[in-house]
Amino acid sequence: MTTPTLIIGAGIAGLWTALKLAPQPVILVTGAPLGEGAATGWAQGGVAVSAGREDSAEAHTRDTIAAGAGLTRRDAAHALAAGIGAEIDALRGLGVPFETDAAGELAMGLEAAHSHPRIAHIKGDQAGALILETLIRAVRAAGHITIRENMWATALLPSADGGCAGVVARDAYGRRHELIAAQTVLATGGYGGLFADTTSPRGATGQAMAMAARLGAEIRNPEFVQFHPTAIRTGSDPLPLATEALRGDGAVLVDRDGHSITAGQDLAARDIVARAVHRALQSGRGAFLDARDAVGAHFPEAFPGVFAACMAAGIDPRTTPIPIAPAAHYTMGGIATDIEGRTTIDGLWAVGECACNGLHGANRLASNSLAEGLVFGHRAARALRSATRPRFAPLPASEPPVLPRIVLNGLRRAMSDLAGVIRSEAGLADLLSRIDRLTTRFGETNEILVARMVTEAALDRTESRGGHYREDYPQSRAQAIDTVCNPAHMERLVAAE
Known part of the structure; x- marks a missing residue:
């Protein structure tokens, strides 16, 4: 009998991996009902695919590498660019309503740092929500998938061979469960929720990265956090997003005087x-996204998600510029993997935002995130189907302490203030001292561990590159290097690219 593969997380990467593992049995574990708490549902931009007549997979690969500022691995970039077309075809086969032109071909939109229009949209800004809805229907109908909802993974189970034997999880009643598996896939998203100013779900605080690090897995480039320039300044937590597609359609970034x-x-x-947005806000000039001329009266049907978020905050984007601010949006660092999702721990895999396979380097190219979940989820499933490993009895595993919510909120504020868009040695050293004090008082919770890895890596990287900007080291070094760390040590390794 085939031992089930255990998948932790139910965003696009986890769901697609589960579906592509058919007919092998899968146990899918998610801390909420399917569809709730997954960042996938909030993705607005679309899926990057080189489907235009003037475009090519090689051009998409080049753009991905250029955005990654020297740290993108060519094999990962090429795998995404060459593979995403087939995944979109598969989604269309499931009924995902991608926008098409008069000839029935995918309609291509333009986003930042792409050399060609190559963003496949779904009902304006509804790509993530409608893909997620479709995948959930497919997963619920799949006979090979057993769904465990409202169950939170808290720790990985070590095995006698030095690998992973499954996870410790808590159910809605707080009861502890040990879910044993020969192969465990982490797909719980990133750590953008560890920042106060964020577009990520509040629960996205790097649980997978912390659990993997405690088991001894390598963590790569945790300092690289992408701050989206156009979060909508509503005062909510998290902040709603104004998709980059608005600028692709001609919306402009201005100060309060229209400059x-x-x-x-x-x-x-x-x-x-x-x-640029951060500096405009710091200078007192204000920062706004003006879509009045570019979109205007068409806003409700062209960008329904953004329109609803603006109107809920009392902003009519048809007649008023949208107040914006940078916010933590995507984390390029994570659990080090190859392009099939294998980590450095036997029996442990990672896909999606929690993984760092070298695709994004120091800065993710717009709309490569949904594409990543699809392409690398499928690649992981293909590798898992041929992976063989005995099912080991687990060794004892302890769960980390829990950080009180009010304390976590203080840590999140400090992360945004001191490890945000612009960083410095003084600010990062201050942040590390605060993390030390929290550790002394509350123990090393998962959130504290992730915050420490991000901060120490940001201190260690005495240069500016991609999403990591040091005002005291504004230049990039000649050699691009990865940071590889775990809780016990940190070392620099020369990047593969």
């Missing part, structure tokens, strides 16, 4: 635009 805050480079790479 450009990017010198007209509104579709530059996200790190560049985020810093």
